Amino acid sequence: MKIHILGCYAATPRTFTNPTSQVLELKNQHFLIDCGEGTQVQLRKQKIKFSRINHIFISHLHGDHFYGLIGLISTFTLLNRENDLHVYGPVGIKEIILLQLKISNSYTGYNLYFHELSSTESEIIFEDEKVQVKTIPLKHRVYTNGYLFKEKNVKRKLNLEVIERYKIDTCYYQKIQFGGDVTLEDGRTIPNAELSFEPDYEKSYAFCSDTVYNEDILPIIKDVDVLYHESTFLETEAHLAEKTMHTTAKQAAQIAKNANVKNLIMGHYSTRYGNIDLFKEEAGTIFENIHLADDGKSFEF
Structure with missing residues (x-):
């Protein structure tokens, strides 16, 4: 299981930081999770083949999590893509993308499928013989889901x-x-x-961004191997976390501890902070196995 961080900063892109986007490698499949601006460039920098991506999961319709999607879909056409592409995201994602394709007369030469989500309960949205993906309902200013990826090793x-x-x-x-x-x-x-x-150990990965501190997700992410959880603010700006419906580093660590996860990756940092090590220092008082996401960084478990 490998996680490639393409971007992990909040709000706006900068010359040296990118908004949220990452690729999860699991069971020889590549899943793109969120698609902020700059995703294509970051994919090239990390030498991840575009053709390996057949499933894209969008957490919510704030720009820093999906404004790179139309560009990537268009580039797939320019690269003469033939494989089907599946996009999972909130209701509205299909309308937004198809309108852009229509106005720019840039319809795809491959099959493009949208799986729009509206349930506030956790549900299985993708499953094959190797991997299962289910939603993690989050609480943010707009309808938002995290995603839980689990290996399926049913064969002894x-x-x-x-x-x-x-x-x-x-x-x-x-x-x-x-x-x-x-x-x-x-x-x-x-x-x-x-x-x-016994079959191989079944690894699991939970992606949670963006959300307020929300213990309702604990039963869903309990005992996962790796949890990526947004930590937009430090405790000194806890009032902003509450106002904007985000999480602090300490709160992310508390979720990880309460869910008994093995590893916590923190990200979605506010760009107001000049040193992301402060997030680890603050969260480290509550949870031990902490990893700091950063653009271009990869984690293998």
Whole structure:
């Protein structure tokens, strides 16, 4: 599991900082989460292939989280993209993008699918044989979701040494991988625990931006391996966090602690601060395993 931070600062882009956008690598798939201005440039800088991105998740319709989307969609066309592209986001995302494509006469040469979200309850919005994605309802000034990505390792690992000893035919391999016992020709039943090993550990990643301090999300993100949580302000500006419906560094750490997550990545810093190390210092009084996001930085777990 690898997270590429393309941008992690709040509000407006600057010459040396970019608004929110990141790529999650999970189970050999690339998921783009939010798409602020500059996303294309950052993808190129980090040498992430555009063609690997088939699913884009937009948290909410504030500009610093999706103003780069129309440009990326248009560039996909210029690159002669053929793969389907799926965009998940709040109701309105389809209207915004299609209007821009219509006025600029820039319709895509590939299939573009919108999955618009409106539920205030957590729901599964994407699932294949390897990964499941569900929403994390957040509280912000507009309708907002975080996203929880979880690996699916339902197949057990074959204990080939034991299987060969019992001379079990390969036609039973799939049954064993899905937890089944095997009955031999002599009538003996060999339990699955003897024929296979536990599947790989299922890694999980939760993305939460933007939101006020909200303990309602704790049951959804409980025990995740990595939590990315916005930490726009320090405690000295807690009044601004409350006013703008954002979170402080200490509050993000408290969420991580209460949810028993293994790692916390902080980001979405207000550009009023000249030193992001202050966020780690402040949050470190509550939670230990803290990582500071920064543009161009990658984390591998």
